[in-house]
Amino acid sequence: MSWCKNVKGVLLDITGVLFESGASEPIKGSIEAIKRLKDSKIPVRFCTNETTKTRHKLLQKLHSIGFSMTEDDVFPPIPACCQILKSRGLRPHLLVNPDALSDFREINQENPNCVVLGDATDNFSYQNLNKAFQLLMSLEKPVLFALGGGKYYKEGSDLILDIGPFAKALEYACDVEAEIVGKPSKSFFGAVLQDLGQPAESVVMIGDDIVNDVGGAQSCGMRGVQVRTGKYRPSDENHPTVKADGYVDNLAQAIDLILQS
């Protein structure tokens, strides 16, 4: 197994890798695995498309189930999106989860000139999708941001629609291409790699999403490894376009293989 050799940095997805979506316990062995990784001095960052809560609440949840990363270790899309909005003078119409709204509190939202889609869950109503659509159609140059391009995630035993499908709906309706902020966007991975301080070819991304985690990391020159937890499905190992550098049963096995190499 060559994917685990000479690893000088690790990026980890959160939901489906550290804990199962909807569960309040860590996936077995994952807390100890991250401790072993930290003890080995291999730097690690957490790279998530989570937008159903603020970064602060996400961290609270991680701490409550036994993890000890700091806010600086965690890279969710909303802070990255706020930076882009500010730098381009854009005022968003937000179709996001109510629990994520406060992460946008410093952003001017009057007289909006773009749309930001987060994981709005129940707020992805016909009415709200029409509002976002109508705003985009009213703009001379419609600008649409999607906080991640995921197709679906797993909650309990159910697969649930992620942001990607709703972004595709608005892309088609408005003849516009969404700008993805979050995985698998190269600028998002690039910012995390820069913070990690290691070249892409020395870094392994470990996630449960064959396209956004594994394929996205590979497109940036990293190795991509899929865990058989979270939204993993056996058919992912025969995915038509993405072949992972490795498949492991869970995070603990991945870290063991890295540390043994």
Next chain:
Amino acid sequence: MSWCKNVKGVLLDITGVLFESGASEPIKGSIEAIKRLKDSKIPVRFCTNETTKTRHKLLQKLHSIGFSMTEDDVFPPIPACCQILKSRGLRPHLLVNPDALSDFREINQENPNCVVLGDATDNFSYQNLNKAFQLLMSLEKPVLFALGGGKYYKEGSDLILDIGPFAKALEYACDVEAEIVGKPSKSFFGAVLQDLGQPAESVVMIGDDIVNDVGGAQSCGMRGVQVRTGKYRPSDENHPTVKADGYVDNLAQAIDLILQS
């Protein structure tokens, strides 16, 4: 203007051509225009993607505002879809408008093995989209039908999302390609042309949708003409991929041009 010469058959879209969506009056001159067309013995069929009501209710509405076509003249997608479902032994999970349900009453819907998307309007909720998604993901070979591929339509002064964007969302989420029943599908236009009894090159399709009406008809060898009523927008006349054979202010003008040629 060559598009109006030697016309031996006419296909008409209904909403946005005969009346404005949401309005209870015909578009000025359209009733008389259809009478003149019928008097001239040029055959006409009505080709609609309307799936917010049964064919019976649609006809009631048309008659109530002064039109006199019969049920046999009107081609909506649901009867065509029911034929396909029966012939392929498919049992649909329906995500359609409640007002259209009774057109499916003869179709076995137990233990569904495909999904049919109609213009579900408010029923396009996060919950219902997830149900359709989960069913598709549970099938070894997911089959998705979309009763039309329109991007949007106009209701009062608002542009409203049509079925197409929701079909794109499920296509992306499930890695499946929707089978479109209705405009702009070739098999749908083909069935109407066969009923009309005229070769495609002698037939003009008149509609307000530059892609589904005009582009769809052109793909089948017909001429496609766009009316400047309904969901028409001036930018349609510079559409990146579809160039209509003609643009007219309304149906009455189109019919006058055809009959004068």
